[in-house]
Amino acid sequence: MAEERTGKRRLAPEDIYEIALVSDAQISPDGQRVAFVRTVLDRERNDYRSSIWLVDVAGGEPVRFTTADARDSFPRWSPRGDRLAFLSNRSGKDQVWLISLGGGEAQQLTRFPEPVTHFAWSPDGTTLAVVTKAETAEPPEKEPEPETDVVRITRIRYRSDGTPGFLDEKRSHIWCVPVDGGRPWQVTSGDFDESWPAWSPSGHEIAFVSNRTPDREYNTVSEIWAVRASGGEPRPVATGDAAYFFKPVWSPDGTVLAFTGHREPFAGSSRNHQLWAVAAGGGEPASLTSALDRSVEDEVLTDTAASSKPGPIWAPDGRWIYTQVSDQGNVHLYRIPAGGGEPQLVVGGRRRVVDFSLSADGSLIACTVSEPLNPCDVIVCSADGSGERRLTRVNEEFFATVELSEPEEVWLPSASEDRRPIHAWIMKPIGFREGVRYPLVLEIHGGPHAMYGNVYFHEFQLLAAQGYAVLYTNPRGSQGYGQQFLSCTRGAWGEADMPDLMGAVDAVIERGYIDPSRLGVTGGSYGGFMTNWVIGHTDRFKAAVTQRCVSNLASFYGTSDIGFHFGEHEIGGTPWEQPELYRRLSPLTYAPQMKTPLLILHSEQDYRCPIEQAEQLYVWLKKLGRTVEFVRFPDESHGLSRSGKPKHRVERLQHILRWFAEYL
Numbered sequence: 001m002a003e004e005r006t007g008k009r010r011l012a013p014e015d016i017y018e019i020a021l022v023s024d025a026q027i028s029p030d031g032q033r034v035a036f037v038r039t040v041l042d043r044e045r046n047d048y049r050s051s052i053w054l055v056d057v058a059g060g061e062p063v064r065f066t067t068a069d070a071r072d073s074f075p076r077w078s079p080r081g082d083r084l085a086f087l088s089n090r091s092g093k094d095q096v097w098l099i100s101l102g103g104g105e106a107q108q109l110t111r112f113p114e115p116v117t118h119f120a121w122s123p124d125g126t127t128l129a130v131v132t133k134a135e136t137a138e139p140p141e142k143e144p145e146p147e148t149d150v151v152r153i154t155r156i157r158y159r160s161d162g163t164p165g166f167l168d169e170k171r172s173h174i175w176c177v178p179v180d181g182g183r184p185w186q187v188t189s190g191d192f193d194e195s196w197p198a199w200s201p202s203g204h205e206i207a208f209v210s211n212r213t214p215d216r217e218y219n220t221v222s223e224i225w226a227v228r229a230s231g232g233e234p235r236p237v238a239t240g241d242a243a244y245f246f247k248p249v250w251s252p253d254g255t256v257l258a259f260t261g262h263r264e265p266f267a268g269s270s271r272n273h274q275l276w277a278v279a280a281g282g283g284e285p286a287s288l289t290s291a292l293d294r295s296v297e298d299e300v301l302t303d304t305a306a307s308s309k310p311g312p313i314w315a316p317d318g319r320w321i322y323t324q325v326s327d328q329g330n331v332h333l334y335r336i337p338a339g340g341g342e343p344q345l346v347v348g349g350r351r352r353v354v355d356f357s358l359s360a361d362g363s364l365i366a367c368t369v370s371e372p373l374n375p376c377d378v379i380v381c382s383a384d385g386s387g388e389r390r391l392t393r394v395n396e397e398f399f400a401t402v403e404l405s406e407p408e409e410v411w412l413p414s415a416s417e418d419r420r421p422i423h424a425w426i427m428k429p430i431g432f433r434e435g436v437r438y439p440l441v442l443e444i445h446g447g448p449h450a451m452y453g454n455v456y457f458h459e460f461q462l463l464a465a466q467g468y469a470v471l472y473t474n475p476r477g478s479q480g481y482g483q484q485f486l487s488c489t490r491g492a493w494g495e496a497d498m499p500d501l502m503g504a505v506d507a508v509i510e511r512g513y514i515d516p517s518r519l520g521v522t523g524g525s526y527g528g529f530m531t532n533w534v535i536g537h538t539d540r541f542k543a544a545v546t547q548r549c550v551s552n553l554a555s556f557y558g559t560s561d562i563g564f565h566f567g568e569h570e571i572g573g574t575p576w577e578q579p580e581l582y583r584r585l586s587p588l589t590y591a592p593q594m595k596t597p598l599l600i601l602h603s604e605q606d607y608r609c610p611i612e613q614a615e616q617l618y619v620w621l622k623k624l625g626r627t628v629e630f631v632r633f634p635d636e637s638h639g640l641s642r643s644g645k646p647k648h649r650v651e652r653l654q655h656i657l658r659w660f661a662e663y664l
């Protein structure tokens with residue numbers, strides 16, 4: 001037994017309570033220290049707690065810097081490096097708090113009646129640009145009692161998965177808040193949602209993201225605008241119906257704005273995000289990464305991570321722009337020449353660079369990274385990636401006590417005609433012995449335009465700990481392998497990618513240690529769609545678990561928060577224009593062929609893949625007399641496996657293990 005050989009125990013679902021997550025590594029302007037967020041799951045409160053920690057770049061033990069029993073996040077150094085601003089829910093809703101590095105308690109800076117979702121320091125350190133839906137800077141004396149709980153809906157986008165769920169009529173705007181006293185002032189206004197404020201180096205202007213097109217109710221445009229910090233009419237920077245732009249950042253001399261995105265708003269996640277540059281006065285943006293054929297966003301999926309979703313950072317000498325790049329299961333840090341030219345790999349390796357920051361002189365970088373056997377740690381290196389050092393060992397003690405399975409990275413032939421090699425990972429079960437044949441679980445990722453990769457995945461490790469081999473792949477449609485590969489599933493959900501998955505399963509069986517009569521399959525979201533699709537097209541799987549799934553594309557169109565644009569683009573038309581295509585590509589159509597015992601896991605407040613998708617599948621299969629069970633998670637959204645209530649996350653994992661133990 002593994003335990004006898006190694007003295008380590010097997011991983012358990014509840015071990016999610018043992019794993020701390022570090023994220024948002026922010027190096028101080030002088031490069032001496034790194035502030036980061038440490039998040040833990042609180043078993044008693046069935047909730048999350050996070051605090052800001054500091055670690056010296058020279059080394060030494062990290063120290064906890066904020067001590068409230070709350071969720072502190074998004075630490076940002078003042079330009080002089082003498083204090084940190086951060087978000088905290090200590091007073092109820094997320095507001096900005098300030099803490100001096102010289103000591104003393106954190107002080108609440110903002111008291112907006114709505115949460116603050118983002119902020120940025122002005123270059124002179126006197127003001128914060130803040131994003132909130134609030135219409136006043138102070139809370140009302142008394143919260144008004146709602147007149148009714150009845151919801152009146154007039155917009156096509158009336159809900160959004162996760163927080164807040166149902167959208168109200170309020171709009172996100174930019175406010176400026178003086179840091180050392182003085183009245184906040186509202187910078188933008190109107191029937192628009194603004195985000196991602198970025199100060200010009202002079203401090204006179206703020207660039208931001210907005211959709212100010214006349215047809216914004218129906219389109220998915222995302223533009224770059226700029227406004228005087230004192231307020232007034234915003235001016236267009238990179239706008240129009242073909243803009244799908246995010247995360248603006250000014251060049252140090254203030255003449256250019258860089259940002260991420262692409263030129264086909266309706267295509268959303270099915271296009272690589274590129275890095276763009278445009279004259280700060282506005283004009284035609286030029287892509288700096290068109291030759292890279294990769295996304296400059298973090299596209300990797302896992303169930304064990306926290307991320308601040310960083311944007312590009314301009315080096316202070318103006319020569320380089322640092323950005324993440326998703327490449328074949330890894331997320332690397334690159335620097336892109338601002339004037340055009342070859343991108344340079346800075347932080348590479350079999351891992352995910354989760355977030356990153358630069359010291360004020362640009363000589364040092366701090367990152368949080370995730371690896372297959374280590375969910376997260378903070379590292380520092382020089383501007384070119386040399387001299388890398390790990391500053392934290394957050395979960396080292398815990399992982400010294402449990403046995404993990406090291407994923408083997410392989411390329412396996414698709415079963416499609418082209419036999420195209422598909423990138424995959426195989427995990428042997430814990431306690432693996434030569435000559436024994438093991439059950440195999442195929443894990444299928446969602447998106448479809450996301451990717452599995454070189455990161456720690458608790459669910460996979462748990463299956464390996466229970467004696468299953470685990471196979472996960474990046475079939476056609478996945479991110480990280482170029483635009484052509486990414487586009488393969490358009491109008492061909494299930495049809496284009498199932499042969500890749502089956503080819504990979506065949507290739508693993510050929511290795512001789514898999515029992516082909518004991519194959520399991522599971523996945524979430526689009527991975528749930530594929531789980532349904534697979535068991536509707538083959539009986540080779542003995543047990544299946546479909547999670548937050550899609551089963552009926554026609555009803556998904558009208559019930560998912562993204563159905564009317566994402567669904568329409570992915571399938572290629574509306575259900576009333578293409579009824580036959582919608583029927584052909586919906587797993588429900590193949591319900592009569594589904595014989596595999598199926599467990600359906602779904603969150604009741606999932607607005608991405610609404611629970612009606614699970615309900616339809618359940619009733620059809622039940623009526624057909626199949627072995628099927630339906631587990632509903634109340635008060636949870638689509639993100640259950642990653643950010644749900646800790647107790648529900650544990651229960652979800654237990655249900656998966658129970659089903660495979662019974663039927664596989």
Ligand SMILES: CC(=O)N[C@@H](C)C(=O)N[C@@H](C)C(=O)O
Binds near residue numbers: 445446447524608638
């Ligand atoms: C774009 C999008 O949200 N697609 C969903 C259907 C999906 O598959 N999401 C994945 C990433 C998930 O795991 O939730």
